[in-house]
Amino acid sequence: MSPPLSPQIHTEYLDYVEGETVCQAYVAYAESSEARRPGILVAHAWDGQSEPIRERVEQLAGLGYVGFALDVYGKGVRGGVMEDNSHLMGPFMADRALLRRRLLAGLAAARRHERIDPDRIAAIGYCFGGLCALDLARSAAPGLRGVVSFHGLFHPPALGPQAPIQAKVLILHGWDDPMAPPADVLAVTKELTEAKADWQLHAYGHAMHAFTYPGANNPQAGIQYNAAAERRSWIAMRAFLEETLNEGA
Template sequence: MSYEAELQTVLDREPEPPGGVVGSDVEYDADGVVCRGYLAVPAGATGAVPGVLVVHDWLGVTDATRIRCDMLARLGYAAFAADVYGADVRPDGQTAPQVAGGFYGDQALWRSRLSAALGRLAEDPAADPSRLAAIGYCFGGSSALELARDGADLRAVVSFHGALPTGPEGEAARIRAKVLVLTGAADPHVPTESVIAFEDELRTAPEVDWQVVSYSGAMHAFTVPTANTPEYGAQYDERADRRSWTAMKDFFAEVL
């Protein structure tokens, strides 16, 4: 599929393989709610490949999410965009805080929707259920970490400029995945004290393999090409976008 120029430029950083990729919308059920995700897979792949769940930001499944799935498929992964909100919920910038806030305020529902999406990826013939990872952006970054905290059977999770809430005592020990957090050092929505509290919590679970990388000068939403509201602490940063994507690729090459 074709994308707007800003998004297409980001997508084309990953060369398209000779066979290309195949992307399509996929409807699935989450406790009786119809959700509509997006699946991208390498065309002509023989056998199952590692699967990556991609969780959207607070705007829901948009082209910004789809291009990341396409990029992962170009790298040889089966990438599935989760739809946490449900197929009929696609908020705009004005209503997105309220919609996302409903999930921040209902952790059980949040985790249930994420688990349903992960289950849909795991059962797809294109994905190897023994080699799964989850990544996410902003709200989605926090979502990937929620899956990890819930003890999901994942090899890796990656959070791009996501909030870093801590959990109840002992919850960090449930994490089975290796964790990579990629955050902006100038992100007012994820201040230094939040990063420190998150790191301190993970130190209580020494068996968890984790990394936190901060990008100097990068604000919130530093991977979103259309983000340009520095007065609200959100702005695209091409250098941080490239570096964080490379960090994710290196991480996946090691653990998947």
């Protein structure tokens, strides 16, 4: 669980539009300074923007960033954390061009935010959101310096030839995750290498899918919380963001 929200952390909901779809971001930042700060996009899992994701955004604000929770599905479209949300995620997995447009709309909204430095942005994501973070890197989006995938999916979008990936990439992976078996791990590292990306992979032994979510407890399905992997992955993310967002600052 995240620490109690400091009274010095400002939070707000922000509507933005992709095509005809209204999406709603959740934004958090420390009120102690009006200077623009690096922004961290947070991409949600298959249940949509949720309370755990908003808590992560607040944690990032506590670290001095502007946290910006994306809303891939659209305003008010939410699933349940422990439910089957295939009907929500499925259309975006089937149409990765749509997913890319939705992600780029969120990034553009973040770059317009008055507290975010538009040229110092990173994205992190969990499960489906890990795939979203990787897809943002694959899109060669402006202002995006790095992405972090927590127990994410790796399948490439197949949207034509892959341009060189400029954003740095950190993959935080549970080795016993059945949704991203070793063959997929090797495939994504080959993909990133061929795209000339600066990439890292941290694999945690005996960790399954959703290892950062304390409510995950279905080891028969390969889904289980792992406190050590959660702690280690958060430390790795912090070091990565510090390096990536402060280069040239």
